Amino acid sequence: MTPLLDSRKLLAFTTLARVGSFTVAAQELHLTQSAISHAIKALEQDLACRLFDRLGRRVTLTQAGKNLLDHAHKIIAEMQRARDSLASWSK
Secondary structure (H helix, E strand, O other), X not given: OOOOOOHHHHHHHHHHXXXXXXXXXXXXXXXXXXHHHHHHHHHHHHHOOOOEEEEOXXXXXXHHHXXXXXXXXXXXXXXXXXXXXHXXXXX
């Protein structure tokens, strides 16, 4: 069975895609730069494709990365809707 996408890796991916810097993404997510780097490397290995072009300290999305970003936004939004929906059950 193919493994599912990991939500923490997707969050690291979408944040990095938005800010374009491993350091800034790490600061925003209150993680180390190394943790972001490992998450992206693992995601690229899971998907067997390169998601970012690294240009010095900046990164830009590859075509595969742009494709994943569309899906990632939808996945994260749906996960938030599920959490919001279930929140009413705990009240």
